[in-house]
Amino acid sequence: MLFPLLDHSEENLSQKEWDDRLLPFLSQSLVAIDDDNWLQQLVRVVLKMITSFSDDGDRDDKAFLYKFFGFSLRTSRNEEVIKMLLSALLHTSHEELQDREGIAVALSFSCPGNIGS
Incomplete structure (x- = not known):
């Protein structure tokens, strides 16, 4: 599972390349762990x-977290956890354009077969 990340860091990969490698790793990790209580706690920290x-200096990090949230939503198989995740996501701030875009991206990433763009 770690093979795609070996010998790479944020210094030698662009943000997009790093996201393209790290997001599938995180998705596989969430599937492997398969613990809804742990997932709920993780999502609270992410939110x-x-x-x-x-500020704009955190723009890429914030966008990545929304993508990760979408992967978390896709991973859960517990209806109550999914409701909690959707509720938490939809109760985030909608004031900033980046947050509105982030919510849309998270919902896009939650769809099976979609790794987003």
């Missing part, structure tokens, strides 16, 4: 991080 970003 807290999303709301803590405030």
Whole structure:
């Protein structure tokens, strides 16, 4: 599972290349862990991080977290957890364009077979 990440860092890969390698790894990790309680706690931390970003310097990190949120939503098989994730996502701030775009991307990534763009 770690093979796509070996010998690479943020210094030698562009943000898009890094996302393209890291997101499938994270998705596989979520499937392998398969623990809804752990997933709920992780998503709470991700949402807290999303709301803590405030300037354009964090734009790529915030966008990545929305993508990761979408993968988390796709991974859960528990109806109650999915409802909690959707509710949490839809209760995030919609004031900033980046947040509205992030929510749309997260929902796109939640669709099976879609790794987003």
